[in-house]
Amino acid sequence: MDHGQHFDREMRETNWHRFWQRQLERREQIVAWLDTLGVGPGDRFLDVGSGPGLASLLAAERVGRRGRVVALDRNPEALELLRHQARRRKLDWIETITADAAAMPFLSGAFTHAMLTLVLHHLVDPMPVMKEIRRVLAAGGRLLAADYRPDGDLSVGPPAEARVSARQAAGWMRAAGFSVLEQGLTPPHWFYVLGAAGEGLGTAGERAAEGAGYGAGAGAG
Numbered sequence: 001m002d003h004g005q006h007f008d009r010e011m012r013e014t015n016w017h018r019f020w021q022r023q024l025e026r027r028e029q030i031v032a033w034l035d036t037l038g039v040g041p042g043d044r045f046l047d048v049g050s051g052p053g054l055a056s057l058l059a060a061e062r063v064g065r066r067g068r069v070v071a072l073d074r075n076p077e078a079l080e081l082l083r084h085q086a087r088r089r090k091l092d093w094i095e096t097i098t099a100d101a102a103a104m105p106f107l108s109g110a111f112t113h114a115m116l117t118l119v120l121h122h123l124v125d126p127m128p129v130m131k132e133i134r135r136v137l138a139a140g141g142r143l144l145a146a147d148y149r150p151d152g153d154l155s156v157g158p159p160a161e162a163r164v165s166a167r168q169a170a171g172w173m174r175a176a177g178f179s180v181l182e183q184g185l186t187p188p189h190w191f192y193v194l195g196a197a198g199e200g201l202g203t204a205g206e207r208a209a210e211g212a213g214y215g216a217g218a219g220a221g
């Protein structure tokens, strides 16, 4: 993803065919994230802000027909591209949903695994999205969030002011009711944080996070 001088937070000007090529170039990292998340046969996987959805396609191969894969994005054009790729690969059990990640049309506890990759830097307010992901995951379900490192190569990806750190991402996850299991780097540009959904929303954690400057609106910086 090469935003150049102009950062298109809403992605209204995105060429999704070109973005799909970029996802293919990142295939190795996406596979590593699915491995870290531990997606396997029968799992119920949610790809939040999937774009053209390479992660969903790879997850569908892992979970099989007895599992569930849902790709959610607010951009219908990206999901159309995903449906095309799913048909080509005969992965016809992938569901696509056009919706905002802060208000997802799923029952609570519907999923066992969720991914939120390269989405945080597009969110003005990450907490509603984190809480919504916690809601739709079953207790013990896992979330992998990954994004561009603030200390990484600024010639690739979003500008410094849009980037969030692993520490911020982990703070939002804790505040939403996740325990952080693991975090680390995914070369060459990214960090990841793996969390497990606790029993309830972390109201105490939320107060702590707000105190630490992780509250609403901190996502832009």
Ligand SMILES: C[S@@+](CC[C@H](N)C(=O)[O-])C[C@H]1O[C@@H](n2cnc3c(N)ncnc32)[C@H](O)[C@@H]1O
Binding pocket: 001, 011, 023, 048, 049, 050, 051, 052, 072, 073, 074, 075, 078, 099, 100, 101, 102, 116, 117, 118, 119, 122, 123
């Ligand atoms: C940079 S792309 C990342 C796509 C994919 N997750 C990946 O790792 O390649 C960010 C995606 O998040 C979606 N997105 C951003 N904010 C969203 C929101 N509030 N609700 C749903 N989708 C959102 C965008 O439409 C876009 O497809």
